[in-house]
Amino acid sequence: xxxxxxxxxxxxxxxxxxxxxxxxxxxxxxxxxxxxxxxxxxxxxxxxxxxxxxxxxxxxxxxxxxxxxxxxxxxxxxxxxxxxxxxxxxxxxxxxxxxxxxxxxxxxxxxxxxxxxxxxxxxxxxxxxxxxxxxxxxxxxxxxxxxxxxxxxxxxxxxxxxxxxxxxxxxxxxxxxxxxxxxxxxxxxxxxxxxxxxxxxxxxxxxxxxxxxxxxxxxxxxxxxxxxxxxxxxxxxxxxxxxxxxxxxxxxxxxxxxxxxxxxxxxxxxxxxxxxxxxxxxxxxxxxxxxxxxxxxxxxxxxxxxxxxxxxxxxxxxxxxxxxxxxxxxxxxxxxxxxxxxxxxxxxxxxx
Numbered sequence: 001x002x003x004x005x006x007x008x009x010x011x012x013x014x015x016x017x018x019x020x021x022x023x024x025x026x027x028x029x030x031x032x033x034x035x036x037x038x039x040x041x042x043x044x045x046x047x048x049x050x051x052x053x054x055x056x057x058x059x060x061x062x063x064x065x066x067x068x069x070x071x072x073x074x075x076x077x078x079x080x081x082x083x084x085x086x087x088x089x090x091x092x093x094x095x096x097x098x099x100x101x102x103x104x105x106x107x108x109x110x111x112x113x114x115x116x117x118x119x120x121x122x123x124x125x126x127x128x129x130x131x132x133x134x135x136x137x138x139x140x141x142x143x144x145x146x147x148x149x150x151x152x153x154x155x156x157x158x159x160x161x162x163x164x165x166x167x168x169x170x171x172x173x174x175x176x177x178x179x180x181x182x183x184x185x186x187x188x189x190x191x192x193x194x195x196x197x198x199x200x201x202x203x204x205x206x207x208x209x210x211x212x213x214x215x216x217x218x219x220x221x222x223x224x225x226x227x228x229x230x231x232x233x234x235x236x237x238x239x240x241x242x243x244x245x246x247x248x249x250x251x252x253x254x255x256x257x258x259x260x261x262x263x264x265x266x267x268x269x270x271x272x273x274x275x276x277x278x279x280x281x282x283x284x285x286x287x288x289x290x291x292x293x294x295x296x297x298x299x300x301x302x303x304x305x306x307x308x309x310x311x312x313x314x315x316x317x318x319x320x321x322x323x324x325x326x327x328x329x330x331x332x333x334x335x336x337x338x339x340x341x342x343x344x345x346x347x348x349x350x351x352x
Contacts, residue, residue: 005351008087010040010078012066012094016248017192018169018273019093019115020050022145025170026091027059029347038085042066042078042095049250066098074098082106091350096127100134107139111350113167114144116270117291118153128157135159143167145271146292168295170346171276173338177257179282179331184215185321188259188283190252190274191266193224198288200226200233201310202265207237208314213321218263221246221255256281260327261320267307269293279338284330286316301333 007030014020023039030037038060045051045063054061064081066074078098082090089109092099103110112134114121122128134140135157142157143165144150150164157164187206191197199220206218220230220243227245234243249255256262262278262285269291276296278285285302287293288309297304303319305312320327 005035005088006086007035007037008040008082008085008090009037010042010082010090010092010095010099012042012096014041014043014046014048014050014054016048016050018270019113021273022113022115022169023093024050024053024057025172025343026347026350027054028057029170029343030351031057031059033351035351038062038087040064040078040081040085040099042074042098049248070097075101078102096121097130100130103140104130104134104137107137109139110134111141111143114142114149114153114270117268118144118149118156122153122156132157135163141165145169146295148292148295149270167349168292168341168346169271169273169276170343171273171280171338171341172253173280173342174253177282179257179260179328181324182260184217185213185261186217186219186259187261187263187286187317187321188219188221188256188278189263189265190221190249190255190277191264192222193226193230195226196266196268197224198265198267198308199230201308201313202263203230203233203237203239203243205265205310205314205317206243207239208311209317209321210239210242212314212318216242216317216321218243219246219255219259220244221249221252223248252277253281256283259283261286261317263313263317264288264293265313266290271296276338276341279334279341282331282335284320284327284334286313286320288313296337298333298337301330301337 041063043066064077075098079102092112147166150166154161154164209216262283264287271292285297288307289304290307303316305316
């Protein structure tokens with residue numbers, strides 16, 4: 001057993017999203033170890049499903065006010081809290097300025113995780129310069145949630161790929177539950193309604209699917225800025241009787257267990273938690289080939305199509321709908337693959 005450590009996890013916001021889900025899964029595992037763990041959330045507390053889950057876990061969480069604009073006051077608030085805690089190691093998520101700057105000045109062992117496309121993070125000269133300085137420090141480790149993300153980060157920061165570690169997103173694994181046969185073929189998508197998720201593509205593709213497969217239905221879980229526009233598109237295309245909007249779903253695993261195929265139509269991804277959860281529930285996957293998706297979905301457990309290709313996405317969905325045996329084989333393979341991303345395994349990687 002290694003030395004007991006004081007671990008600080010810093011995240012900029014606890015809005016409902018993939019990075020926040022990662023934090024909760026990792027934190028849940030770390031709380032089972034001998035280590036002392038404190039979560040620093042750099043914003044005022046918001047009431048949502050994730051902050052409620054943190055409360056129910058009994059996690060040690062500190063919420064620190066952050067101004068809307070970058071300010072020294074915001075830095076001092078986080079800096080004082082971290083310095084008072086005096087951690088042995090700091091894990092940083094989504095905070096591009098304050099926690100990395102604290103790491104640069106205090107030289108504490110630090111792991112920074114990239115959760116999205118690197119160009120979204122390092123497109124500002126100041127941020128890029130800060131991370132280039134940090135990459136020269138022995139106490140700092142940069143990680144990507146997929147091999148593709150790590151590769152892109154290394155290229156943008158002009159460092160060797162060996163300088164960027166890959167630690168994949170975790171998933172809570174469950175016991176294998178074979179999916180019951182049913183009259184309808186249920187496609188499910190779990191994603192926020194934002195431009196990058198491209199629900200418009202999915203809805204238009206599903207129109208084609210419905211023409212070829214009358215028993216197909218589509219369930220859309222999530223909320224977001226484009227929800228109402230997507231509702232209107234479904235109505236305009238005459239799909240209201242076979243497309244269901246579920247809103248934010250707290251029990252995602254129950255939803256997935258009642259589906260036949262998981263489908264994702266994103267224009268960009270890093271390492272989608274939604275696909276990992278679908279795999280853990282033994283679902284075959286149809287997805288656009290973006291980011292680290294190809295590291296999760298292969299020929300054995302799903303079908304990948306080019307992004308923004310309405311016809312290709314529809315054809316892949318129809319293929320899944322038409323072949324129940326293929327769906328079942330892919331689902332079994334998904335379940336086996338998910339074991340490689342168990343929360344326990346990934347939490348241990350963060351400790352090494």
